[in-house]
Amino acid sequence: MIRFQPITTSDVQHYKFMEELLVESFPPEEYRELEHLREYTDRIGNFHNNIIFDDDLPIGFITYWDFDGFYYVEHFATNPALRNGGYGKRTLEHLCEFLKRPIVLEVERPVEEMAKRRINFYQRHGFTLWEKDYYQPPYKEGDDFLPMYLMVHGNLDAEKDYEGIRHKLHTIVYGVKE
Structure with missing residues (x-):
């Protein structure tokens, strides 16, 4: 059975698993400096860092932000040795x-x-692609904005909700001054 277990940096074994999987699964420009991630994990109340378990087996991690009206999934990865085993779907x-x-x-x-x-x-799995120009702000100073799209699950409308969501992501998640 899939479950999420919140972690902090004091959970050394699980936190190390998460950091190693993050670095292995994402290019460096797609995640924040690890010391900043540690700070977010321990100090930012609406940021949630979780290990994904199947019963007692750690299979991956997921980080997300809790905003009024929606959640933003920042990172989601499963252990490469377990990919294509249905864990992504179940997660x-x-x-x-x-x-x-x-x-x-x-x-x-x-x-x-x-x-x-x-x-x-x-x-x-029920997500809708919003094909509106969206640029992910850089995590690290000197990096470029990355051309991306947003995908949504649930009752959100691209025309009505896009700008508010983009603003929250840019200002809160990435710290862009607008």
Whole structure:
């Protein structure tokens, strides 16, 4: 059975698992400096860092933000040795049931085959692709904005909700001054 277990940096074994999987699963420009992530994990009340378990087996991690009206999934990854075993599907099902509000996430634009597969995966599980120009602000000073799209699950409207969501992500998650 899939479950999420919140972690802090004091949970050394699980936190190390999460950091290693983050670095292995995402290019450096797609995550914040690890010391900043540790600070967010321990000090930011609406930021949630979780290990994903199948019963007692840690299979991945998920980080998300709790905003009024929606959740934003910042990172989600499963152990590469366990990929294609149905864990992503089961985790998304659990996530949507567990959070009970609309969910927003960022995806790379469908240029590369892996990005297309990722978008299709989320669409098969009830997410809608908003094909509106969206640029992920850089996590690290000197990096570039990354062209992305937003995907949503739940009752959100691209025309009505996009700008408010974009503003929250840019100012709160990425610290952009607008």
